[in-house]
Amino acid sequence: xxxxxxxxxxxxxxxxxxxxxxxxxxxxxxxxxxxxxxxxxxxxxxxxxxxxxxxxxxxxxxxxxxxxxxxxxxxxxxxxxxxxxxxxxxxxxxxxxxxxxxxxxxxxxxxxxxxxxxxxxxxxxxxxxxxxxxxxxxxxxxxxxxxxxxxxx
Numbered sequence: 001x002x003x004x005x006x007x008x009x010x011x012x013x014x015x016x017x018x019x020x021x022x023x024x025x026x027x028x029x030x031x032x033x034x035x036x037x038x039x040x041x042x043x044x045x046x047x048x049x050x051x052x053x054x055x056x057x058x059x060x061x062x063x064x065x066x067x068x069x070x071x072x073x074x075x076x077x078x079x080x081x082x083x084x085x086x087x088x089x090x091x092x093x094x095x096x097x098x099x100x101x102x103x104x105x106x107x108x109x110x111x112x113x114x115x116x117x118x119x120x121x122x123x124x125x126x127x128x129x130x131x132x133x134x135x136x137x138x139x140x141x142x143x144x145x146x147x148x149x150x151x152x153x
Contacts, residue, residue, distance in 0.1 A: 001127040002141045008120075010147040012073075017114035019103040020096070020149075023073040029095050030074060031067045035059065037098065058087045075148070096150045103152075117153075 012023040021029060038059065062084045071077040078088040109115055128137045147153050 001125075001137075002123055002143050005142045005144075007144045007146060010145065010149050010153050012149060014116075014147075014153055015103075015149055017109050017111060017116070018105055018152075019109070020099050023075075026074060026092070026095065027066075027072065030091055031063060034091055034095060035063065038094065041094075059091065062087050062091065092150055100152070 012021065012026065016022055038056070065081065065084065066074065066077050069077055069081075071080065074088060074092060078085050081088075104110070106112075106115065106118060124138065124141050124143070128134060145153075
């Protein structure tokens with residue numbers, strides 16, 4: 001049980017142990033992998049004619065501008081370049097959804113000693129020995145979360 005008021009502030013690194021990218025890794029994926037992933041995805045849907053997709057130009061413009069901006073996170077880049085905000089959200093959503101498909105949890109992660117979700121859950125439930133009144137006991141934890149993540153956290 002966590003009885004002291006505690007706020008967890010989560011960034012991209014919080015989900016790294018589970019197969020999600022850090023901010024720097026997400027940047028590299030946007031710059032070096034997204035275009036090919038998107039093209040393959042569209043090609044898999046044979047009914048779509050790639051030459052008629054205007055989004056590709058928008059994606060490529062964002063990627064090129066982001067690459068040469070030297071801005072280390074896509075969030076900061078989008079806050080500074082509002083013209084790319086909507087298309088940037090689409091790229092982030094696409095990539096994070098792909099990471100979600102391949103993500104791991106609990107015993108399946110590569111380094112179980114970094115499973116801080118399990119560790120936190122143990123702290124939150126360590127005084128709970130019976131399932132009766134589980135919700136009431138769990139609510140006695142004094143924790144809050146602020147997350148800047150796009151993933152499951």
